[in-house]
Amino acid sequence: MTTHSDTLHRITAIVAAVADRPADEIAPESRLVEDLDLDSLQVVEIAVRAEEQFRTPVDDALLAEQEMTVARCAQVVAEAVAQGILT
Template identity: 70%
Template sequence: MPTATDVLYRVTAIVAAIADCPVDEISPESRLVEDLDLDSLQVVEIAVRAEEEFGRPIDDALLAEQDVTVSHCVHVVQEANAKGVRT
């Protein structure tokens, strides 16, 4: 299972690619819609790319809430990984 730091790095890279901005401009507190100006399709794309990157299903509805941060995305990925390990 990937470490928390590894997950943060990989999720931040995914978000940066979709937001079309440098990785160093994104922090764990960056909000997807409010700060990075992503739309709902881009948020779904984060979930799809995270599924491909980590090999676990990611519920995009968990990323579609208001004020979702990069840190929240990391938490969702970690939960998906934990569920995969338990089964």
């Protein structure tokens, strides 16, 4: 079972890699588009990498929502994992 802290840490690492920034520059409240200047393709890349790491489908449309933060990304992924476990 993955903890929220572990999920947040792993998503932060994914976002840092996609944004080509050090992980310590990525805060939970960092917004993907507004703060990190990611484009829609990079957001899809985050979803794909999360799917690979967590072995569950992640809806990239959810990650593309306006004002999406790194913490909210982790929550979306955690919910996707939970749904996969429950089904």
